[in-house]
Amino acid sequence: MKYEVVIGLEVHVEMLTGSKLFCSCPNRFVAEPNVNTCPVCLGFPGALPQLNREALQQALRAAVALNCKVALYSYFDRKNYFYPDMPKGYQISQHYIPLGSNGFLDIEDEKGELKQVGIGRVHIEEDAGKLLHEAGGASGGSSMVDYNRAGGPLIEIVSEPDLRSSGEARRYLEKLKSIMQYAGVSDCKMEEGSLRCDANVSLRIPGDQSFGIKTELKNMNSFRAVEKSLDHDIKRQARILDSGEKVVTQTLRWDEDRQETIVMRGKLEAGDYRCFADPELAPIELTAEEVELARQNLPEMAAERARRFVEQYGLPEYDAGVLTASRCLADYFESCLEHFNKPKEVSNWVMGEFSAHLNNAGLEADQASFTPEDMVELLKMIDEQVISGKIAKEVLEKAFVSGKKPRLVVEEEGLLQISDQSELEAIIDRVISENPDTVESYRGGKGKALGHLVGQVMKATRGKANPQLVNELLVKKINS
């Protein structure tokens, strides 16, 4: 492509706190609507916001984890607009002075080289409720509002327009997620909405100093969707530019079903939010010492943890890198080790089969019903030769999907390994008598022929035979 792609991302992250940003309502998901609400987060007349100090600490942690310059003096602004999910008619945010600015994080660029992506601002703001549209009826249906999420603590993280491809955008998000998870700021589950991403994208001729006209992409529910919608819009914009037309400023929505972007609104509808300092909240004042303390108290990040995995557990660097890419997965790995101290074996299974199932199901390690205890149970059965490695894969899959204990799966499915010599001897005798030619080949010095015979035995036992024992018995019988 003859154009240079310019992407900037605006990410909203739900912070992990006990209560909402400005009231004492619990900050956690409940299905029943409007349960976690009070006069403050419902915007009742006369109710006033009180800043949750824990949320401020979380935001501070996020800002320092993203290498931001922290404003020792900042404050909250009101962003005024009408929408039924916004109880006060304004959102409390930080418009004029963000808590953090001028930060960065490192990713790998398209060539695999380290690249620093600028972070323009990190600011605190409150979440909105949810509007549920109910279709049908002559009146065109009704709308219902759930304010459980209203007033929830968010931080908005705005990158500089430093990203040059959809792949870089995805890697930026992965890195951001990892940092937020490691810092304990958020669980960053995009599917659940605790990480939300909007993208700005434009194209320009390489070497141009000014930016092209950008579009804004919304409604992407996974990293994959971000990548795909960016690719989709980059192609669309390139086609427009190729034909000599101009891209128009607009907001597009990613349609997951149709796998394409759809225009939401044009520029004319861009709002004037009439931001001004919220007179009901005191300014946020921090000392340099508090900021420094937050920096020092940052928990171990991915790179450090990977280094520790290599040193402490003797894992290959590759394993350490894969395991620590997600804090959940690294936690999962270490939980397994507590009861089964064979790091490389655990690593193989966590990185391999377990991660594959997670990816298929679109889950994080801590969301899987297959717990570290289950993994340990599985690994112990292999270790004790109760099941073979091959059978173990089958057990893991069944346990992962059904949520049953691995041992129960083995019992129910009759997957116990056959180590009973007499039982195996009968099968081996049959295989030898049914395959005289192969037996002859082996006797004639063709070592490979033995493998075929072992395979026949395994087939006959549906993989449950102890392969080592089969080997031994076969050699003994043929040679006798």
Place this chain on the structure above:
Amino acid sequence: MRLYEMTAAELSRRLQSREVSSAEVVRSFLERIDEVDPYLRAFITRTPDLALKSAGEIDSRRMRGETLHPLAGVPIAVKDNISTLALRTTCASRILENYIPPFDATVVAALKKAGMPILGKTNLDEFAMGSSTENSAFFPTRNPWDPGRVPGGSSGGSVVAVATGMAPLALGSDTGGSIRQPASLCGVTGLRPTYGRVSRYGLVAFASSLDQIGTVSTTAFDGALLMNLIAGYDPLDSTSLPEEVPDYRAGLEPGLDKLRVGLIRYGRVDGFDPEVTEAVNKAASMLEEHGAKVGEVSLPLTDYGLSAYYLIAPSEASSNLGRYDGVRYGFCADGDSIEAMFSRTRGEGFGAEVKRRIMIGTYALSAGYYDAYYLKAMKVRTLIRRDYEKAFKKFDLLLGAASPTPAFKLGEKTEDPLQMYLSDVCNITDSLAGMPSLAVPGGFHSSGLPLGLQLTARPMQEKLLLKTGRFFEEQRAEYPLRPSLDFLEERGGDYEI
């Protein structure tokens, strides 16, 4: 002397000595309300049953020998923009006509805890936006000294209730003079405390950086009694001040030695009644005679105060009133779409003055105007505060008028918003600077209407204000002032609305 004519301090004394019961006291005020309120209309909602019930509870607690708050059993009226649990709080607006708060304002919780029976909720200009109580969506309140005139506003209902013995005390709110201006027009004492001294939690916001709950009483000492109850830090209000609360009653005995008083020289203000200036000068001489040192002070930037105020207050109001969309509470109009529902709800629910201020504020905050209007006004506000800080280096107290004129006629200024805004000209700079400010009666106009003085002190110096207020009371033969209300007999039903 009948019970309803007594000060809160006197009622407190008689209740504590068990000369009277709270039920008797409350009944006396309720009878007075029945007698007077149909003509003057101070109350939007009366709560006789609730008041008698809490009076009864206090009486039996007292019978059991419990230690009670000095104000226990003394009834009070509450401005109808202060939230009361399970009791309609309308802000004198159609949009909240049937709104019942699910919580008590912090100050109301304090009243209840102390055992003060609430007589009802008083009338105001819609959302406290106005200077005459004519902007109430329900009915205007009348001035007891001349029922053809306004009581001032926006706390007109609270002030009239106290002036006429319908309540011994009332809570008001003051954004740009809403306690002090009506207090002066009706001859009572009104205190706007330092911004942040009294919790705003539960006060329905008009302009949050200016709104302050304060007291309406017939004497400075009664104001001190009520301040003891409502002042203090509230974790629910982020702008409330953590400083310790003094006993406002203690040390109010006069003694003005070495008090340095700055007599405010106003810049050019149209429509300043010369008799008002005369009354202020007379007050200054009185202070001087009793040992105070009086000098002149000018606050040059106060000339810009009115303009700054009428940009900042509407800007905040335009945002504060965004929540009235008909979705969660209050009046809700039908509409084919969400947008239609919003605009019809607000179009039908708000009165003209509220809409005017929302529009001014929306304009002042809009992109392209924000710097020239809102931001400029905020800078002026900072400079005004500096003017005050400078003045308070030389003086302990500033003395001026609480209103440029005595009470004006009903309808006189309703057609001219600017003239109406000018009636707050004496009050708004104190508000912008966040200083505590007290209106006390300052004699009478030749027309027989009361005039008010305004005293302003450094932050947290409410006590000095009350002490000086008490000094002025003691200079008068008769106190508290009571309007004769002879029109009740003379003209009877003429004034019934």
